[in-house]
Amino acid sequence: MKLSHLAETLSASKILAISNAVKERVRNGEIIHNYTVGDFDPSIFPIPVLLEKEIIRAYQQKQTNYPIAEGNPELRKVLSDYLQTFQRHHYKPSEILVAAGGRPLIYTTYQVIVDPGDVIIYPVPSWNNEYYAELTRATPCVIHTKAENNFMPTAAEIKPFIRDAVLLALCSPQNPTGTFFSAEQLKAVCELVVQENERRGANRKKLYILFDNIYNLLTYNDGAADPVAVCPEVRPYTIYIDAISKGFAATGVRVGWCYGPEPVIAKMKAVLSHMGAWAPNPEQVALANFLRHQDSVKDFLISFKEKLQLRLELIYNAIMKFKKEGLPVEAIAPQASIYLSLKIDIPGDFTPLLLNEAGIAVLPFSVFGAVNAANWYRLSVGTCKEEDITPLLEKLRHVLENSLATIH
Incomplete structure (x- = not known):
């Protein structure tokens, strides 16, 4: 066959x-x-007891229609508030996109940015980037990280490959290592991206950072650095991926979100709407209600x-x-x-x-x-x-x- x-x-x-x-x-x-x-x-x-109760209540209230393609407005508004409180990120609801977990959002990011043959950079060990490269027919540039750097890629390792790339896929805190970027390490990487995009000018595709942030709530002792916090100039080129999967032990409750520059998020919405990878409506309603209870x-x-x-x-x-x-x-x-x-x-x-x-x-x-x-x-x-x-x-x-x- x-x-x-x-x-x-x-x-x-x-x-x-x-x-x-x-x-x-x-x-x-x-x-x-x-x-x-x-x-x-x-x-x-x-999963959190209150989240479980809210999911049950949403089904009992018959919240079982199609959700809105980009995510329900109530949830995106709550997520905007949640990001400010828990991550000190200031993103409008129009800069947030909701889907059935983090995976479809990562794949959609690849689809929106990467054309067949385009160069993407990602470190190893890392989760699933090789498969997303195959799915988009990208040309992968793999950074083999070192144990002495806690298996996090350095700016020096990335720099030789940056001129040809359109996407730099990073995860911090990182799967599989349980480590994360220091502020100094990440700032150096982000400054590379900003400098490269300034060099490219207006008529060439920019270099974007896909920043898988899904373990951000699960840090011990010190918090993990994030791109926009250490280098505000990189904001127009950074797409964050997050979900309830890890931070709330809710891997089977399929709600994820990404946030970033509004023009990119709008294109991702269009692709995602054709994929139909929406988060279930009851779970969206439940998550919005749960996140409003910040003390819980x-x-x-x-x-x-x-x-x-x-x-x-x-x-x-x-x-x-x-x-x-x-x-x-x-x-x-x-x-x-x-x-x-x-x-x-x-x-x-x-x-x-x-x-x-x-x-x-x-x-x-x-x-x-x-x-x-x-x-x-x-x-x-x-x-x-x-x-x-x-x-x-x-x-x-x-x-x-x-x-x-x-x-x-």
């Missing part, structure tokens, strides 16, 4: 391939600590972040203890999100051994495009029970000790 070139050549998700294989083994009765997916176990991390939002976030940070730090501290004991491991101190970057300095892909011998499932950075960081892994704590941490760490220690003995 012959289909389109895109259908015949599009790569399958390496992340989902591993995650689905693990889920199948769990369905078959195996006991596995599945720390592969960027999702939450609702029995451990439920803040209370939820305090408790949610405390639980996530506890898990990340317990595992991180144990890994660093293992390192002091001579085991071949390393980790980056968790800064944000639900992920811990873990290095297992044993040759080859340690993923199958960890799964088969310890019942622990993680993702290698190679599935995020980072073939040069083969010994690094992402561990997600969204499904992690606090009482499971000690036994899983003992299993990890056992596998590491056995592997080290085999090598020697």
Whole structure:
């Protein structure tokens, strides 16, 4: 059967391939600590109680018509207020676009900015950019980041490729690393973009930043820098992507939003309206009502972040203890999100051994495009029970000790 070139050549998700294989083994009765997916176990991390009540109420009130293509006016107004309070961003409702989660908004950003053959820049490890490049038939320019920079791209690494590019795709706090840009790092990158756009003049397509901001609420200790805050001149060239998926543990409640320069948002609205990737109307109504209760939002976030940070730090501290004991491991101190970057300095892909011998499932950075960081892994704590941490760490220690003995 012959289909389109895109259908015949599009790569399958390496992340989902591993995650689905693990889920199948769990369905078959195996006991596995599945720390592969960027999702939450609702029995451990439920969505906010008030948000759940508002969703139920919206359905009971029969709010089941088509939503407005760009997002309901009430929600976009509330989001405008929410951005000012929680992120100190000042964007009008007309500069905000709502969709069924962050993914369709990322894809729409690519579609609006990128023509076939256009150069896009993105770092690795990163989430899904290689597939969006395939979908838009872009020419990818991949920045292989370094552990000493917390796997965040630097201005020096980006600069050699910037003259030909139309899109720079960034994520901070970053999936899969759980790290984020410092203000100094990000300012240097943004200044590159501003300078390049000034050089291009009026008749050439500009270079835009797609800034995936979806983990912005889940930072620990210090907040993550963002482009417009550190470099106001980059505002006309920056499209932010956000959603309730991560900050409110609501991955299946499909509401996302982007915000940026109004001319770009207007074109994105046109593309999105033909895709039909609207957020369901009841969820839009519910989210608007929930976000109006800012005290409830803040209370939820305090408790949610405390639980996530506890898990990340317990595992991180144990890994660093293992390192002091001579085991071949390393980790980056968790800064944000639900992920811990873990290095297992044993040759080859340690993923199958960890799964088969310890019942622990993680993702290698190679599935995020980072073939040069083969010994690094992402561990997600969204499904992690606090009482499971000690036994899983003992299993990890056992596998590491056995592997080290085999090598020697």
